[in-house]
Amino acid sequence: MEANELISTVQSLEPAATLRDKVDRPAMSVPKESVPALMRRLRDEPALSFDMLCAHTAIDWHNENRIELVYQLYSTKHRHYLAVFVSLLRDMPVVTSVSDVWRIAEWQEREVYDMFGVLYRSHPDLRRILLDDDWKGFPLRKDYKDEFMLEAPK
Amino acid sequence: MGLITEKLPGIIEPVPGGSVLLSSMDAVINWARSNSLWPLTFGTSCCAIEVMMASGAARHDLARFGAEVTRPSPRQADLLVIAGTIVRKMAPRLKLLYEQMAEPRYVIATGSCAISGGPFIYNNYSTVRGADEIIPVDVYVPGCPPRPEGFFYGILQLQRLIREGESIRRPGERRKPVLAALPAGITLDQIQAELRELLESKAQVKLGASATAGRG
Numbered sequence A: 001m002e003a004n005e006l007i008s009t010v011q012s013l014e015p016a017a018t019l020r021d022k023v024d025r026p027a028m029s030v031p032k033e034s035v036p037a038l039m040r041r042l043r044d045e046p047a048l049s050f051d052m053l054c055a056h057t058a059i060d061w062h063n064e065n066r067i068e069l070v071y072q073l074y075s076t077k078h079r080h081y082l083a084v085f086v087s088l089l090r091d092m093p094v095v096t097s098v099s100d101v102w103r104i105a106e107w108q109e110r111e112v113y114d115m116f117g118v119l120y121r122s123h124p125d126l127r128r129i130l131l132d133d134d135w136k137g138f139p140l141r142k143d144y145k146d147e148f149m150l151e152a153p154k
Numbered sequence B: 001m002g003l004i005t006e007k008l009p010g011i012i013e014p015v016p017g018g019s020v021l022l023s024s025m026d027a028v029i030n031w032a033r034s035n036s037l038w039p040l041t042f043g044t045s046c047c048a049i050e051v052m053m054a055s056g057a058a059r060h061d062l063a064r065f066g067a068e069v070t071r072p073s074p075r076q077a078d079l080l081v082i083a084g085t086i087v088r089k090m091a092p093r094l095k096l097l098y099e100q101m102a103e104p105r106y107v108i109a110t111g112s113c114a115i116s117g118g119p120f121i122y123n124n125y126s127t128v129r130g131a132d133e134i135i136p137v138d139v140y141v142p143g144c145p146p147r148p149e150g151f152f153y154g155i156l157q158l159q160r161l162i163r164e165g166e167s168i169r170r171p172g173e174r175r176k177p178v179l180a181a182l183p184a185g186i187t188l189d190q191i192q193a194e195l196r197e198l199l200e201s202k203a204q205v206k207l208g209a210s211a212t213a214g215r216g
């Protein structure tokens, strides 16, 4: 599907979705309330059929006090991409899991939890995945510090 | 081998001429050891591609130095090439692997990561700042990643260290590591001048002499 067509289809599914500029592939920001329902429709709508979650990660905008989730979607049927951005409050980053839409999301969400401390509602097994189980803090947050870390000399 | 290295020194040493015999045995044993290093396949990140794969492949051919028999088990290996970043979660495993290797065992740290933490030294929550914080390292090969030639130079240094180093009288004692760091107060110009001098003096090669000298 062409980019314009893709964007208007997504907007017809979710009117609150806004287009992001300065990206090389179609990218939309959507409100966090719409996440599980919209994602399921993105997968199931025959014209879209985003059947693959290539990557799920997060960006820590700590100056603006928000964490932005990124879902990179791909359709193996139509061969088109879509990036979905969801903005969360940094102090209370809670969103509903999409692990029942794409199974792979289960581990990718565990990694985002591990690194950014995003909490996923109705995730089947939200544990740390890379770091030790008793690790304190979330190291990819920009203000993370621990006693092992070495500060760069000024 | 165990009999020779453990029992023999005590028996032969008191005999007249025994220490001479022991020294020549040292030379033979060290020569054998240095030419049959069996590395452990242990690559943790990008350096592994250069050091383990490119060096072992046909173009560079690690087999020329007798070190191509990579083993996936530490019990059959005697050279641990730390090729890549060591993270804090990996550190206990690295130590375990090292301890499982049979004596005498040698360690080469390749790449900035294994030497000092390299590109990840500051503001990083995971990277160990140098493999020598965990296990003793014999030879450091600098680079990010080192070229296969650099790694071969490291292996040759290790072979030199093995040949000159250990004695069966005092197993486990080695010469100091061949350090990659430059002594303080040396400038680039001095290095270049010295290299130029070396290259010019080595520019003339007597073919007959160099063929035998190269065998070492």
Ligand code: SF4
Pocket (backbone or CB within 6 Å): B045, B046, B047, B048, B083, B084, B085, B110, B111, B112, B113, B114, B118, B119, B143, B144, B145, B146
């Ligand atoms: S030294 Fe460079 S090439 Fe080697 S593991 Fe570290 S980052 Fe990778």
